[in-house]
Amino acid sequence: MKLRFLGKDSKQGDCPTLYATDRDTYLVQGWKIFANDLLMQLTIPEGQTAVEVPTELFDHLVNDGLPSGEFVRLEDPLVILTPGGTYVVQGWEVTDADALAQMEIPDYETVVEVPKDAINALLEEPRGADLQRRAQPAL
Numbered sequence: 001m002k003l004r005f006l007g008k009d010s011k012q013g014d015c016p017t018l019y020a021t022d023r024d025t026y027l028v029q030g031w032k033i034f035a036n037d038l039l040m041q042l043t044i045p046e047g048q049t050a051v052e053v054p055t056e057l058f059d060h061l062v063n064d065g066l067p068s069g070e071f072v073r074l075e076d077p078l079v080i081l082t083p084g085g086t087y088v089v090q091g092w093e094v095t096d097a098d099a100l101a102q103m104e105i106p107d108y109e110t111v112v113e114v115p116k117d118a119i120n121a122l123l124e125e126p127r128g129a130d131l132q133r134r135a136q137p138a139l
Contacts, residue, residue, distance in 0.1 A: 001099040003027065007060025009053070016053040017103065018060045026064075026119055028053060028089045029103060029111045038088060041080060050079065050090040051112050058087075061119070071122040077114040078122055089114065 002022040009016045019027040030051030033039060042050055058071065074081055080088035091112030094100060105111065 001096050003099060003102050004064075006063040007057070009057045015104070015106070015109070016051075016057050018057050019103075020064050020116075021099075021113070024116045025113050026116060027094060027099065027103075027111050027113055028057070028091065029105060029109055030057075030089065032108055032110050033088065038080065038082070042088070042090065044090060047092060048090060049093040049110060049112055050088050051110055052082070052086050052088050054086055055081070058119075061123075064116075066120065066123060072124065073122055075122070077112075077118050 003019045004021075006018040006020055006026075008018075015029070016031065017029040019029070021027060028051055030053035033042075033050055033052055038052070044050060071078060077089055077091050078087050079090050082088065089112055091114040094111040094113050100111070103111065
């Protein structure tokens with residue numbers, strides 16, 4: 001798999017990163033999710049995982065020719081908008097050794113692969129019911 005770097009969010013040493021691939025997908029490198037309140041809201045099929053990334057990471061979609069990274073709805077693969085202003089992104093866990101070798105991934109991060117079409121669809125006005133999911137604040 002060939003990767004093209006689109007952008008990175010490097011606040012306070014964090015490094016969520018967005019890549020385009022030669023397979024019409026995006027790789028989203030983000031923080032592993034350990035918070036039980038978030039994990040309990042997810043149903044993750046085998047072979048998939050989820051990462052948490054700042055919403056600003058998707059501003060880098062402009063580097064792939066998209067008009068903006070402002071999503072007008074939330075549905076797969078962006079499954080949750082947290083109260084802290086981050087997205088939880090669910091997708092296929094990246095295990096391709098060649099792809100992983102092209103990235104710097106700290107122990108507290110992992111990478112998911114999501115279809116470009118799915119991301120593009122989230123930038124369009126919804127047709128029908130808009131099923132927005134927001135994370136429930138921890139009690």
